[in-house]
Amino acid sequence: MPEILALLIAPDWVRSLTGERPPNVFWAEYIVWPLIQIVIVLFVVLTVVAYLVYFERKISAFIQARLGPMRVGPWGILQPAADGLKLLLKEDIIPIKADKLVFSIAPIISVVSTLVVLAVIPWGAAWATIANVNIGLLFVLAVSSVSVLGLVLAGWSSNSKYSLLGALRSSAQMVSYEVGMGLSIIGALIFARTLSLSGIVEAQRADGLPYFLFQPLGFLIYLISALGETNRAPFDLPEAESELVAGYHTEYSGFRWALFFMAEYTAMLVTSAVAVTVFLGGWYFPGLDWIKSNWGPNIYVLLSVAAFAGKIAVLIYAYMWFRWTWPRYRYDQLMELGWKWLIPAGLANVVLTGVWYVLALPEAQGGVFGFVKQTAGRYVPTGYGKIYFILTGFIITIPLSWALLATINRRSRDFNLHDQRQLQIKLRSERIKRNEPVAE
């Protein structure tokens, strides 16, 4: 590695301009090597994104007992290439009354904000991560929140009522679910004690268990919020193609439209990657340390990347599975779920996890049980501690939050179908008694 890096040292004229002092690895460390990584990651990710469409169609076909794309190449394998070519060759239409600048910028904002997140994802151990930022998770949330702007601006600049309304709907949805998503992660951060994504993976490695075991409620909320955040079924209200005009990208065509599509699938990938990193142990799997010491560092890194990719694949399959099996939510139900259930549940999860954690601290730190021990500069749960956290997470946090929210939301219309139906029946019978017209 150092030999390769040495080749990438900045030329003299750059050094004279920036006043670097030799020996200096700035050029290699901050410019060239990251660029290589970026190119690799972008290439892989964009290919994967293209093939995600193919997989989506195949999986939907599988679920619906069809064949799916079969014509282009063997088993339709070249379908994404054909699609991409078609989109590139299509006429790029900009409506006359549209705000041309914003109309062009909007899809770029959308796609860039999702692609930038890829920079901090820990794809694998050691050099397989482009940038290890100390605010990693905050960075992910912050940058992905920017993608909302793409939708809003796209909707506005099209100068079309359908687009504008679609944009308002989808951005309201995304803003709402962003909050729940942010809250759901905090529980895991209490255990990890760092925002750095690599740090979180390392913390799970040190704790010995992925955090979805400690944070079942957080994981659940994250998954649901991620579905909402990426506008995937059952929350695909913005572009519910069977019901609405296509939402914020009604007026888009050609490759600009493809950019939105790309942004959506990349967002899927990114949210899955974050879920894997925070809750499923990232690139780590048991036995990786043994491999590192026995098979050498390079295989270790590649295996870690493979593990990461495998976990992501599982989640993405789940995404598609949900899409083709679950019916769509109504808009008010969607908002109700976001604001009345996910956000309060996230808050409850944070509070309860904090309580469990403080209780588990050693007595010197103000705790009670002492299930957490300080080893190698960080707190790690003991064997009992693991059982304790799993039990509290599954047995207390989830039922308690559920009971709490069910009590609070008892009068909420759509989550108490039984009661509501009884009420409707009562009202209807009263109407019939009074000889009033009854809606069928």
Place this chain on the structure above:
Amino acid sequence: MQLHGWEAVIFYVLAIGTLFMGVYVVTARLAVHSALCLIATLVNVALLFILLRSEFVAGVQILVYVGGVMVLFLFVIMLVQTRAEEEDKVKLYTRQMWPAVTVAFLLAISFFFAMQPAQMAYRPSQSQTEAEKKGDDPGVRSESGAGLKVSTDTESVGEALYRQAALPFEIASLLLLVAIVGAVLLARGSKQEKLYE
């Protein structure tokens, strides 16, 4: 404090971008363009924060400002959208525009003069020079994992926020709550109220 090399270049790029975008915020005809430029300004400022080793603040800036406040702005702009502005029918500035610009310009000049003593007195400090020579900032620690230098900004800001500024933090949260309630009350029309009753 003195930025060197690429950082200096980046600073100038960002500063000029910030100023231009800021000026465009003020002069744009359409509120949406204004908002777009404000977003650019905010992102530039966030990047400047990173130059100043305040990554956490930068992240919060992006998350809250760009992801939250600006979306809100765009929402409101679209709600109160008036076609007249797009069709060049509306006066953009008040009658006092030129006095205002003059006063602002005078103020800028006076600020520059006010900073004159500081400019005279400023020299890079000894310790800073030495620290820069050693190649690590006081606020930066090396982390073994990736072999890269990682700032400890988040931890220290968190400590300060939750230990020293706990009371203001609570007050700020209360303020936010009140603001939420107030905003909902203000924005809720009589139609929605009837709907709920």
Place this chain on the structure above:
Amino acid sequence: MLKLVWLIPVLPLVGFLINFLLGKKLKLSEKAVSTVACGTILLSLLLTIGAFYEYATSYAPAHENKPYVTSNDPDTGERQGFPHSFTWLPGGQAHNSQGKDAGALSNFDIEWSYQIDQLSLVMMFIVTFVGFWIHVFATGYMHGDKGFYRFFAYLNLFMFMMLLLVMGSNFLIMFIGWEGVGLCSYLLIGYYFDRQEAGDASKKAFIVNRVGDFGFALAIMGVFAAFGTLQFTELAQLSEAYPQEAMWQFGLMSWLALGLFIGATGKSAQIPLYIWLPDAMAGPTPVSALIHAATMVTAGVFMVTRTNFIFQRSVTMMMIVALVGCLTAFVAATIGITQTDIKKVLAYSTVSQLGYMFLGCGVGAFVAGIFHVFTHAFFKALLFLGSGSVIHGLHHEQEMPRMGGLAKYMPTTYKTMMIGWLAICGIIPFAGFWSKDEILWKTFSTEVFGGGKVLWAIGFITAGMTAFYMTRLMWMTFKGEERFRKVHHDSHDDHHGPVEPHESPPSMTLPLIVLAIGSAVVGLIGMSPAITGGVNINWFEHWLDPVIAKVGEAGAHAEHHIEPIEYVLILLSLAVAIGGIYLGRLFYEKRTELADIWAAKLRPLYTLSFNKWYWDWLLDVKGVEAGKAANDALWKVDAVVVDGGVNGSAWLTRIGAAVSGWWDKWVIDLAVNATGWIARAGSVIFRAIQTGAWQNYALLFTFGLFIIVFLYERTVIYSTIKNLWGMIRGSGN
């Protein structure tokens, strides 16, 4: 049974509530409605008879004929609470303002209790007995009417109110009953509210009654002011302290009696307030029989008798009562001769008979008055019901010229009405004879005031006229030519088809028969000793004697002396009755043309009678015009004198105000405005700053900031410029 008397008025009330509140809601059938209505009255009748029996046999002998007031237990004498009695208006204490005890403190706690004595028992019996049979009659008469439940509800309400009136132990309860029967009268006269004349008649009755009630209410207030109580038993005792007021001496008692008598004239249709009663015939015939013949209109007589302890203490008022009664009897009889509407004739006959009753009361023969009430209730109810039967049989035809020859078609009605006719004409031994003869005799022999013989003469003539017009009624209705067919064939408003008179159903004829028997025999309980040969078997007088106060001369001569002149008078009465009948038959059976001949001969008198002495016309037209003229005169006074004074003072005020206004405007306001102008002129600059646009303020704000910064840095600016200048010069060199 005495303990159950509180039920007697309550039962009709229950019937009223059931029929009125549920009748429409539950769509009660006619059978159910009439069962409820008649059943409650029947129960009341039975209770009344029971109370009568117990009072007569056990209570009165044991308590020296004292009244039984329900607030006291008949056995123990202890106070009885609800439902027998209760404190209705806890008025607290007040001072008497009039009379002998002026200034004394009295208790104004009004009890709701009933007084059972000889008088009220007689009245209760009349009301419930006659009322019951009229209810039975009405079930037939009102058959098929769409307001059936309403009619019986009103009838029951009337029964309740009437029973309150006769049973009340004090003036206020009596007044409630008094007003209540007035209300029911109004409701029932206007029962056919879709007819103009019924509505007008009901309003007339109500308004005319208000005049009388005004006097009654004043009298009640006077009674309370003078005695501090309204309880009849206490009043009877308290009034003993007052001496009898001689003729033309108009003291407290006379005033009270005057007020009460005004009330009585209103309710009992005496001059001058009799005009409402004939119009009241617009109501259904059972109503006329019950309210406007048998019970309500006699309430005045009852009230005068109930308060006889007051009337007897004012000779003047006794005379006025007698005079009014006598005149009413005469006038009504004269009008009755010429009327053609069968019910109108009966109505005037009722007024006339009521006049007789007041005549009796006025001459001090209260018992005779009540006796006539008693007998009159039977035979007049009978006559009214008979006429109702006729009207029913002829499909609501009331005009006698369109009747005739009905005896063949309606034998039962005819026979029973003949008995009523004999009774009202005063043929021995039917009921009317005894009571009327008693009154005439008492009038002739009165010692309360002089001039009884004049009154007797008028009453005597009236008796003859009564016989005449009643005969006229009977013959025009039942005998002679059958005019109804002819008339109806010409009639344009005939929507019944050809009229064939028919006998009424049993539910209507049965009451007729019962009342006919009553008309025939009830007079026997008040037989004059003159007839019975000196044996005083006048049970009625004996029975009512304790009720009548013994005051002055009249009381001293309560013993009945048989005088020879009495026989003469009886014979004269019979003679005049038979003469009246003969004349009637002469005019309307044998020589029917005579009626028109005599009418033409006595044209002025006939017109006067036919137009009811122009009394309505006087009241309606002349009375109103006179009132208007008086108002005009008053208005003149107001316009000239009062307004002149007011305007004059206003002019003075205006002149003063003008002076003061000038001062205010040019001196004070000038000072004030000058202050304002100065302030305004001074504020022009500051006002310009306040533009309302906050950006202006912010601009000034920023400018101020600039000034501060500028002042702070002025030395720096100088030195910088100097340095720069020096540097440029140095580099230039």
Place this chain on the structure above:
Amino acid sequence: MSSLLAFLLLQQDQPFIKRFEPTLVHFLMLSFLLFVVGVAGVLSRRNIIIIFMSIELILNAVNLNLVAFSRYFQINQEVLRAKGLVIDSLMGPVFTIFIIVVAAAEAAVGLGIVIAMFRNRETVAIDEIDMLKW
């Protein structure tokens, strides 16, 4: 500009290119300029929403100022302590966060007011809303 000129001219002892290296003063200048731009916007624009955005500019200028000073104090901690000046450099970012919070609250409430106003008056022009005028 004259100030900038003076700054460049006065640092005669530094190599030319070094004179352009940004220091605290540059950050402060940027902050001031941003501030002034914001002030000009607030004072001259008619659209309330743009005025709000200008206020955000002002707030950002302040934030930049705070963070720059914080960084300055952090680096020169020891020098300043030697001079007897102990400053907690972390208060800058903390205060910045509070300012962001306040800005968010202000935007929420202010935009709520704008919506209410627009609903009532059908305008977002500030000089048409002058009911406070005498």
